[in-house]
Amino acid sequence: MSTEAGSGKKSPTRMPRDQRRAQLLDAANEVFTSKGYHAAAMDDIADAAGVSKPVLYQHFGSKLDLYLALLDASCDRLLEVVEEALASTEDNADRVVATMGAFYQFVSAASGEFRFVFESDLTGDGQVQQRLWKVNNDIADAIAVVIADDTGLPHEQSKVLAISLVGIAQVSARYWVSGGTSRIALEEATQLVSNLAWRGISGFPHRDSPHHNEPAERKPEEKKH
CATH class of the missing domain: 1.10.10.60 (Homeodomain-like)
Structure with missing residues (x-):
């Protein structure tokens, strides 16, 4: 050669x-x-x-073009796994577990692609900021649709709840993968965070429930409807 x-x-x-x-x-x-x-x-x-x-x-x-191509691919992959989780079941308790699990699976992938989305050292660049905002917004929109359909809440309120769930998933998954403490098993971490998220979101009764306008106290492991 x-x-x-x-x-x-x-x-x-x-x-x-x-x-x-x-x-x-x-x-x-x-x-x-x-x-x-x-x-x-x-x-x-x-x-x-x-x-x-x-x-x-x-x-x-340029180096930036390379980085943005990888960031785009990582954002697309994260959105894809979250949408797959949301569509994987009609049971909302299971849906929460699947969605939280999607974030944990994403950060545990051997490729390390989560670093482009969750730990970018180029967040001062406008093109990077735009992409990070968009993927979080798109994921929140997908989750908000499910929340609005289930609770009857307006889109704006559903979106606030959805972006809050995204924040819980991202921050906890990043903390877990960092190994800041003795790392617990992926399944256990997913279940713990899912219980937290479900305990909160299940407090909004189903839109067809006679107690629709009343907050409901549910056990974390209780399945909805």
Whole structure:
């Protein structure tokens, strides 16, 4: 195999453009998650991918472009797993467990992609801020639809409750994955946070209940309706 003039590096094996892009993103994910955005260099990413910098720049015009592509993919994945959890059951108690579990599964993935959404060191960039706001807003909208349908609350009130649940899920999942204390099992952590969330949200009676306008006290493990 030939080498690049003066570089001593082997020329990268030719592959279809979409496969090369995926390879570069995998390499960039590894570098960004280990070093952070500011400490990472395009040289590091090219080396990790086994390509030259010109090849890297053929696919991504800048380090920021690479980062935003990974952030977009991570945001899409988080929204996808949450929507799948919401659609996985008609039982609202089980739905809470599934949704909280989606966040915990997301942060425990070997790819480390959660760091782009939950622990970005580039939140001062407007494009990053916009994407982070959008994914949280989209997830809250999806949850708010379920809350409004179940309780009959207006969208604005349902959205406040929904964004609060998103906050609980994100902060607790980040704390769990950080290992700040002796980490408990994923299933136990999910159940604990689900019990907390369910105990609160189940206090809003079903829209068809005769006690619709009265707060209800329920046990955390009690299933609704």
